[in-house]
Amino acid sequence: MSSLEQLQHDFIHNIVNDKNNQGFLSELKTEKIPPELQLSIYQRNLSGSIQKTLQQVYPACLSILGEDFFHTLCYKYQNLYPSLDSNLNNYGNYFNTMLLGECSENTKLLGFEYLHDLALLEWHWHTCYYSSSVITFDFTSFSKIPENQQSKIIFNLNKSLSIHTSIFPVIDIWKDNTIEIPTTNEYTTPDNSLYFCIYQRALTPTLEIIDRNTYKILTAIKDKTDLQSLCHFDDIDINQALPNLLQKGWISGFSLLDKAC
């Protein structure tokens, strides 16, 4: 490792992990700003950027947890999951995973078990804003697929679509804790599970409640289940369901064998 490479390695690790490594500090000049302060300015800049980013992505989690506790979690997140993408808009996707661990380990979070599902909702709402909703479904090619090949059809979901389920009323919790008022269809808070999806409509994120069967089909499509297997799902009329999914733009294309269409 060259001296410059070593210095950059040490610099980044000292600011990401908030350390004051004496070896690195000895590389710095002692002048108007002391070496410890020189380093801490960069450490504070990074933690400030991370906090600001996560606050913007997870406004409801912030509102529920309170600023101080949320910032403690941000600091922990920064250490566990250093940013690997130069675009901060892509940072924060494992926050829900960390919250799941926190809820099982931290007694302060007893009764907040819904935070994982809420964070997942907020992450997908955030990423939906930047994702592509381009539909490439070629109906002409689709209609020409020979009958003996139809079992090999695999549908592709719209890149902006995410599918969710929760045993908690996370949509109500989200609505109560964010200033963004999502467009949702009417629903009754379920006794068992809530199913919904987030997708881009007219270039903006939209949340829609779906029924259990639609959730089941969308999940199967996401898992690359072929058309033949979809046709054998109990309680689901695929001939009725598919046109609806196509009309909504939730299915955006298909592939046959290894050929994308």
Added chain:
Amino acid sequence: MFKQAISHEVCNKPIPEPISGVGIGLRSPHIHQILSERPAIPWLELLADNHIADGGLIPAQLNAICEHYPVTLHSVGLSLGSTDPVNINYLNKLKQLKNDHTIHWLSDHLCFTSHNGIQSHDLLPVPYTEQSIQTFVDNISRAQDIWGDKILVENVSNYMSFNASEMSEIDFINEIVSRADCHLLVDVNNLYVNHINHAVDTTDFISKLPTKRVKEIHLAGYEDHGNYILDAHNNPVSDSVWQLYTQLIQILPNTPTLIEWDNNIPDLDVLLNEASIAESICHQTNRHEQYVIT
């Protein structure tokens, strides 16, 4: 050396008018107002990272902005001073913006932002050494090859000084831009921050600038932290920075200038007022120059 970009005639893009005057950095709170009221702003600089998106409103807004205003790109992710190889994937995304729109130029910073894939999301300084110069030169040359044109590199504000440094900041910059054959963006606030924090000699810095390579000037506000000042972009341009700008514009007349404001973003009118101050300094300086010549 960078390879010549495809000519505008070949790709059927209109030849853009040159950038001139005082522009502002486009920030999301102002996009709607700018698109609906279309204020007379000579040009806009976009933070490239905020406009890299696969879909949604952002590309649509960018189309509308580019339709009505001359646009330049300012990125923070090239990490030109890093010992890591240049991030080709990131550069290709920037290049895609250039292919899809009329982008006058791309600028980034004389710093590193990542190492071994880990991002600092900050503009980190390097020691002023021959090894650092060569690292910048290699990375800028590679970036220019892919971008297809010369890029602009900006002097950064600095809160750290290294024992290993062998030269002054301006000598370091001159060596890089000369060897990499790139353009320079002079950030006056960064120069002032380094003057206060590290006693950088502003007169020496300005007198040694490679004037033919300077294609843009940035102006912004700082935050006073007592024993140091921070390039926070959250305040109006300070009197001291206006004074430095007045000196600079005398040797760099008609250089496109930009007002940057990134935190505690005020109403658009506040930015436009800052731009009008810069415009009047340029006009006064130009009038004075003409008077002296005649």
